[in-house]
Amino acid sequence: MSILSRASRSAIALFTLGWALLLAAADMDYGLQPVSIADGTWVLVGRSEDFSTANGGNIVNTGFIVTPAGVLVIDSGPSRAYGEQLKRAIARITDKPVTMVVNTHHHPDHFLGNQAFAPDTLAALPGTISGIHAEGGTFNENMYRLAGDWMAGTEPLAPAKQLTAGPLELGGHHLELIALDGHTGADLAIFDRSTGVLFAGDLVFNDRAPTTPHANLAAWQKALDRLESLGFKQIVPGHGPVAQGTAPIRQTRAWLGWLDGNLRQAAEDGLDMTEVLAIPLPAEFRRLAVVEAEYRRSVGQLYPAYEQHALAHPGRNAR
Amino acid sequence: MHRIHGAAALLVLACSLTLGTAYAAGDRQTDPLDSPRWGDMRKEFFPAKARVVFDQRVKVSAPLTAENALNVPVSVDAGALPDATEVLVFADFNPITRIVRFRPEGAHPGLGFRIKLQQSTPVRAAVKTRDGVWHVGGTWVNTTGGGCTLPSAGSGSPEWQKRLGEVSSRVWDRKEGGERIRLRIIHPEDTGLAAGVPAFYIQELKLTDEQGAPLLQIEGFEPLAENPVFSVDIPAARTAAGYRVSGRDNNGNAISAVIEK
Numbered sequence: 001m002s003i004l005s006r007a008s009r010s011a012i013a014l015f016t017l018g019w020a021l022l023l024a025a026a027d028m029d030y031g032l033q034p035v036s037i038a039d040g041t042w043v044l045v046g047r048s049e050d051f052s053t054a055n056g057g058n059i060v061n062t063g064f065i066v067t068p069a070g071v072l073v074i075d076s077g078p079s080r081a082y083g084e085q086l087k088r089a090i091a092r093i094t095d096k097p098v099t100m101v102v103n104t105h106h107h108p109d110h111f112l113g114n115q116a117f118a119p120d121t122l123a124a125l126p127g128t129i130s131g132i133h134a135e136g137g138t139f140n141e142n143m144y145r146l147a148g149d150w151m152a153g154t155e156p157l158a159p160a161k162q163l164t165a166g167p168l169e170l171g172g173h174h175l176e177l178i179a180l181d182g183h184t185g186a187d188l189a190i191f192d193r194s195t196g197v198l199f200a201g202d203l204v205f206n207d208r209a210p211t212t213p214h215a216n217l218a219a220w221q222k223a224l225d226r227l228e229s230l231g232f233k234q235i236v237p238g239h240g241p242v243a244q245g246t247a248p249i250r251q252t253r254a255w256l257g258w259l260d261g262n263l264r265q266a267a268e269d270g271l272d273m274t275e276v277l278a279i280p281l282p283a284e285f286r287r288l289a290v291v292e293a294e295y296r297r298s299v300g301q302l303y304p305a306y307e308q309h310a311l312a313h314p315g316r317n318a319r
Numbered sequence: 320m321h322r323i324h325g326a327a328a329l330l331v332l333a334c335s336l337t338l339g340t341a342y343a344a345g346d347r348q349t350d351p352l353d354s355p356r357w358g359d360m361r362k363e364f365f366p367a368k369a370r371v372v373f374d375q376r377v378k379v380s381a382p383l384t385a386e387n388a389l390n391v392p393v394s395v396d397a398g399a400l401p402d403a404t405e406v407l408v409f410a411d412f413n414p415i416t417r418i419v420r421f422r423p424e425g426a427h428p429g430l431g432f433r434i435k436l437q438q439s440t441p442v443r444a445a446v447k448t449r450d451g452v453w454h455v456g457g458t459w460v461n462t463t464g465g466g467c468t469l470p471s472a473g474s475g476s477p478e479w480q481k482r483l484g485e486v487s488s489r490v491w492d493r494k495e496g497g498e499r500i501r502l503r504i505i506h507p508e509d510t511g512l513a514a515g516v517p518a519f520y521i522q523e524l525k526l527t528d529e530q531g532a533p534l535l536q537i538e539g540f541e542p543l544a545e546n547p548v549f550s551v552d553i554p555a556a557r558t559a560a561g562y563r564v565s566g567r568d569n570n571g572n573a574i575s576a577v578i579e580k
Contacts, residue, residue: 145463270491270499272431272550273392274380293384300387307548311487311503 028081028150030058032089035242038195040066040173042093043236044086048208048289051078051109056150057143058082060109063199063236064090065192067171070099073121074190074199074236076113078143080154083113100170103159104201104238105184106131107211108139114157122159125179127186131214132158163188178227182220183210183238189227196233203227206240206248209285209294210255212301217260224253240289255285259295263303267310273303348373352441352457356411363416364407364445370452371445376400377456379408379444388436388466390544393418395444396429402449403428410460410542412440414467414512417540425557426526426535427497431550434542435466435510470516471545473507486564486576496555500526500562500578503548510541524566524574526551528559537566 034042043063047055057078064086065072071090076083090098103111103124111132114122124132136156144151165179174193181187183202190199202211203223227235228249237248266276276299285291350357351373365371376399385391397403406428408418414437421430428446436442443457473479488502504521511518524537535551553559562578 142463270489270501270550272394272501273433273548274382274394274431277382277392278380296382296384297386300382300385300390300392304390304548307501308487308503311489311501 032085038197051146053148057147066094069171073101075110078109079151080115083116087116104188108143123161123163124159125186126162180223182223184214198232199236202238204237204248206237208240208289209291212298263306267306354411354441374454377446379458381460385462388462390433392433394431397446403446405447407445410440410442415541418542420538422536424533427552433544436462437467467510468512470513471507471509474516484574488578490580498553498558500551508545521568527563529561
């Protein structure tokens with residue numbers, strides 16, 4: 001083989017690779033379109049789907065509040081690319097700097113865009129920060145498997161700044177940080193008293209079945225009671241469309257209540273996990289997006305604890 | 320659109336019926352799960368002269384998609400076959416293919432349990448009937464995997480050492496008649512494939528009634544999930560005032576418990 005032909009082959013290979021990368025980069029556009037829902041308040045609504053290579057992990061709602069004192073970002077999305085595109089979308093709307101990026105909880109679609117923002121702007125509840133340290137790496141690897149190339153360059157980056165519950169003034173917006181748990185061990189809701197908008201994080205899902213990998217159903221339902229009592233005008237759920245009233249809270253509560261009762265009854269009736277998976281879903285929940293898949297996942301995540309409770313009286317050890 | 324689907328479904332049904340007849344008639348068959356590993360499985364688990372047929376009467380229930388590869392639920396039911404004497408459960412693409420073997424000796428020929436999977440794979444049950452024929456049923460399970468090369472949660476905590484072999488159990492009346500026994504055994508069930516963690520798993524379990532009359536023998540292998548949970552049905556004719564489970568793991572630790580109602 002002559003040197004010339006080897007060189008020309010390399011050139012062709014490089015050219016092909018270059019095109020492939022360019023095309024890939026062009027494809028990796030989430031097409032983020034912030035929607036204004038209140039004064040200075042913008043929401044980016046994700047798809048009501050599972051993570052996939054088609055949606056790049058954009059199944060989540062993120063948002064931001066523009067104030068004279070700077071921009072507060074609520075959740076940074078599922079990947080570095082999402083975070084960067086979110087930052088550019090914000091810059092198209094305001095020239096105010098991003099002064100704070102809050103992660104509502106430690107699930108991957110809510111914090112893996114953190115790299116796009118200045119590290120000293122990142123903030124979360126202490127339980128969220130420790131959750132990202134403990135599980136961020138595993139979540140990130142899993143997202144590469146589920147979303148593929150969209151994840152390029154994404155690494156978990158935990159906030160350093162710890163948030164505490166209570167009022168937060170930002171450029172004339174009277175915000176209330178509400179520390180709850182139930183969806184995970186640390187769930188932050190942000191209520192903007194100035195606009196009446198409640199960013200509920202994943203404590204509330206709307207027309208999309210809730211996810212439960214770290215759920216405590218009793219605590220979650222208590223958290224929903226608290227959110228319902230706030231008297232908000234609009235609610236931004238973690239997943240699914242923005243709504244005016246409390247319907248998404250009631251829908252989330254109804255699903256969690258059914259799930260809890262169903263799994264408890266199944267365990268008390270001695271059902272094997274495969275039999276629990278075969279239980280038909282009540283009609284009222286069948287219209288929720290991805291409900292079959294979430295039910296299957298929830299059974300796998302939650303049923304063992306119900307089983308252990310039902311089997312709790314230990315057999316007398318015999319020798 | 321609907322009509323086309325309907326016609327296609329009918330065609331598929333017709334084909335599977337034809338194939339079903341072919342299975343019953345001779346040994347030339349194709350694997351309904353279309354797995355490139357079937358040939359190896361056939362060689363590994365069954366003598367060359369044994370008659371092995373695919374048989375839809377062997378029911379294997381497992382989720383089509385299993386997100387948690389460490390804890391995939393599987394139920395096997397061979398109740399539609401007469402005289403099932405032995406059931407071998409295996410997964411073509413697991414690094415350790417053998418999962419569990421059980422011999423119903425009075426219990427219903429079925430078992431519910433959970434397994435670890437390393438990647439997407441067929442999960443199959445081969446049921447031997449008294450005439451010596453092996454009847455094979457199964458289903459594909461899709462998973463992102465990794466379940467076999469992760470250490471157990473137990474191996475990283477001192478808790479299981481105190482509770483190793485502890486059995487919790489409960490007995491239910493079945494609407495259909497007879498009883499259901501569910502039991503959970505504290506055991507790490509390490510596969511030996513995670514670095515630095517040796518294989519440590521339950522090898523033998525024997526379920527009897529309180530008088531010691533045998534009901535079910537279970538031979539366990541590495542892929543059974545940590546702290547295994549088993550569901551066993553007892554036909555009405557063999558129900559008893561109480562039951563007993565005994566066995567051992569591959570390190571010789573004994574398991575022994577009375578199952579009280």
